[in-house]
Amino acid sequence: MTIELIPVHGIPEIREGDVIADAIATAAAEQGTPLADGDCLVVTQKIVSKAEGRIVAIDATDPNAKHALVEAESVRILRRRGPLLISETTHGFVCANAGIDLSNVDDGTAALLPIDSDRSAQRIRERLAAQVGVACAVIVSDTFGRAWRNGLTDVAIGVAGLLAILDLRGTLDDRGRELEVTEVAIADEVAGAAELVMGKATKVPVAIVRGLDPAWFGNGRVTDLVRAPGGDLFR
C-alpha cells in the first residue's frame, strides 16, 4: 500500500493559547486534503511550544544566555565543543542545546521544548476526535543530530495513537527463521519522512502521513524511544 506525505499549507502564525488542532483541520480542509481516519499528523515542535507558551526571553547578544538556558533544561551535559552543548534534557532526550531554538521565533526570544510532548500530541488527537470526528495519530517532531552521522533528521519527541516502536520479536523471515532486526522505530521514521515535505524555511509546520499500516495504531509513548542511560553504551 502506498503512503502519502502531504504538507499542510496555510497554517497561520501560532501564538500562546491557540488551538493547534483546529488550525490544522481548517488548513487541511481548505487545501483540499481534509483529515481522515487513519491519518498520522506530524506537528513540528515549534508551533506546539508556541501554543503552549514555551517561549522565553533571551538576550541573543549574550553568549552565556543560551548556555544558561540549556543547563536549566538539562539533567546532564554530555559534551561541549565551542558553542555546542550536547545534553540529556529533562525529558531524557540526548540532543544539541536541549532542543532550544532561536529560529522562527520573535527576536529576543527562544523556544523551549514542550514539557510533555506525548500529552501535547494526545491533546491534539483528542481535539480532532471531538471537533472534527476523525481518529488521527499525532507525532510531535523535532530535528536532532546523530552521534556518528553528519546532518540532522526529524524524530518523534511526542506520540499519541501510534506505536513508537514496532516490535517484531518472534516474526519470521522469508526462510522461516526469527528476524535479527526486531524493533523498528516507526515513529522516528514517520517524523523524518514528514520532514521531507515540510522544510526548514517554509511555513509548513505540519504534514499528513496517510496510509500507514492500521496495525501500527496503538498506544506508543516517546519514552519507548528513549534509551535508558543504563542501557546506553555511548553516554
Added chain:
Amino acid sequence: MTIELIPVHGIPEIREGDVIADAIATAAAEQGTPLADGDCLVVTQKIVSKAEGRIVAIDATDPNAKHALVEAESVRILRRRGPLLISETTHGFVCANAGIDLSNVDDGTAALLPIDSDRSAQRIRERLAAQVGVACAVIVSDTFGRAWRNGLTDVAIGVAGLLAILDLRGTLDDRGRELEVTEVAIADEVAGAAELVMGKATKVPVAIVRGLDPAWFGNGRVTDLVRAPGGDLFR
C-alpha cells in the same frame, strides 16, 4: 507537493550476478507503477549484497564465527556487550555487527555489506537510464541502531543522483534570520521513509519515493553522511 512512498512487489529472489535494475523496472511496471524521471529508488542492502556475491559461509552454531566476521569487516571495535559488537566498518559506518546479517539469506550463510554502496547505487542508476530511459536517483539502505534512542531506522549506505545532505547554510527563516538547523540528512530521511512500506519480513526489498524536490537531485555520496572520527564526540 505530495510525496508518495510506493512499495515494489514481485521482485524475485536475487542471486549473484542478477541485474537488480532490470528486476526492479520489470516489477514496478507489472504492478502498474512504472519508474519515471525524478523517482528515487530505495533498494535494501540485502539484495545488493546478494547480487554482488557478498554472501559468505558461516557456521551459525559457532558463536565465534560471526564475531570473527565482524572483526574482519571493521577497522575498530567501539563497544561490546554480550553478543553485540558496535564497530566502525571499513566504510566508516558505526553500526552493530558491521552490518552483517543472517536473516533472509540461506542457512549457513551471512550477508556482508556491499564493498562500495555508492558505486552499487550508481550502477543501478546508470542501468535504468540506459535500459529503461529514466533518470532516477538511487539509495542503498540498511537498518542501523542509534546511540541514545531505542529501535532501529533505515539509513542510506549508498547514494547516486541525490544529495545526501541538504545544506541550508545561508537560508533565512521566516523572520529573515539565518537558520540554526542547516544540514538536513535527506538521504537518511528518504531511506527511513521507504522502510515504512517495505517491512522486514515481507518480500519488498525496494520502494519508489516519488515527488522529491527536483532541487535535491545532485551528486551526493554516502561519505557526506559519515562523520569523521575527528569530528565525532561519541566514539
